[in-house]
Amino acid sequence: MIENETIKHQLNHRSIRQFKPASLSTEQLTTLYEVARQTSTSMFMQQMTILHVTDEKKRAAVREICHQPYVGANGDLLIFIADLHRNQIIRQQAGNDDGRLHTTDIFLQAVEDTVLATQNVLNAVESMGLGGVVLGSIKNDSQKLIEVLDLPQITFPILGLQIGIPDQEPQLKPRLPLSLMAFENDYPKTMPMNLMPDYDRVVNTYYDLRNANQRVDTFTNQINSDKLNQQVTKRDEIVAALHQQGLALDLNV
Template sequence: MQNYTTNHQLEHRTMRFFKDKPVDDDLRNNLFTIMNRTATSSGMQTFSVIRITHQAKKDQIAEVCKQAYVAEAPELLIFVVDTFRMKQIAEEKGYEGESYRTMDVFFQGVADAYLAAQNITNAIESYDLGAVYLGSILNDPQEIIDILELPELTFPIVGMLFGYPDDNPQLKPRMDLKFKVGKNSYPYVANITTELKDYDEEMSYYYDTREKNRRSDTYTDQLVRKLSTPNPLRQKLLQVVEKQGFDLMVDE
């Protein structure tokens, strides 16, 4: 049984191209208000969102992402792990420790930021707008930090574009739930590439028949190709996290 909300969620698709139509201020503010009600770890709200309106900064971020359409979208958001605010409050209240630097708190911020991004996406799509996540900001997180002038104890974790869609892409197939959902233990599947044969065929048909960027491909081939060509800058993510003042605690 579906309802209005779940129908929108089941129809989720990535929108990369948008009409040259601004998002109304009242609507955007309402979306942010909805996002602000997102569940947050221990109520600490260890995330912030940067809305990019300067075209020069949009252009710079598009260069990091290697995606020209990033600079053209009506709305560009960067979700940021943020324990700097926590540090400010703690110091003003007389706290002398540094627990806001721990990996525990950092991962709380990661969870808070991702949950907020998903929650605002649900709201965006409920208004018949579209959105796309930008994991590509992690191509060079230090450059994003510099562009946004982020203070210590922050880290840009994911970006997002949204607006009025100028595209109608097909629904991208998903693998069967038996590969993802376990009961009381990990959903281990033996001979997984064989078990994924039907999904590979479904993905092959999808890539071959979609309107844009048609190609001959499968899920398992794409996975191996991606693992075989890692981005060298992304190999330094932890170094950037540490440079931002977080304690990796790798020697303890």
């Protein structure tokens, strides 16, 4: 396998959830913003915006939505937003209507821009000797978050990123074997699930030995848990929140 400094950081990725009581410098933040700005963008529409949340009331509100005590605590909180509003203004100033901005296709392209930028920034964070954790939990109540951040129409918060100086050294979390994730040309008709017991044992050992939140668990147990069981949550209201924002209005077609 090829190895260089960039790949070393990527292969050593660990989610950091405890940070020292310090904020990033203006130089560090600017560097991360520039990394996000140079991220690949679908059709060169650049439909992504970052909000650096420093207001303590807003940080506390985001923390409540996420149900995670480290969110908006030490370090810096970034919210990555799928942003079609900026391009809407550009079209309106030219005397054009919104065109396809309200379609699922264009919204998904904005989501792609936003997710790519989030990962790019996290890679840069780790290359700078800092740590971070991606926050999908901001979508626990999308409509409330939109109100907290006072976001305009045809924008939508996709991911959060809590970053800062690490105050923990968690173990590397074991991933699925490559033979279950990477294939040549065709998706296998029969997945080699006989590999799962060995992987479950590795995951179980990881949870048993890790420093924080020790528990006995396996990967297959998690997939068969409430994570995917039939249940109603606030996340099931995401489509309604999208429509309220004027996004993906053709989803019911």
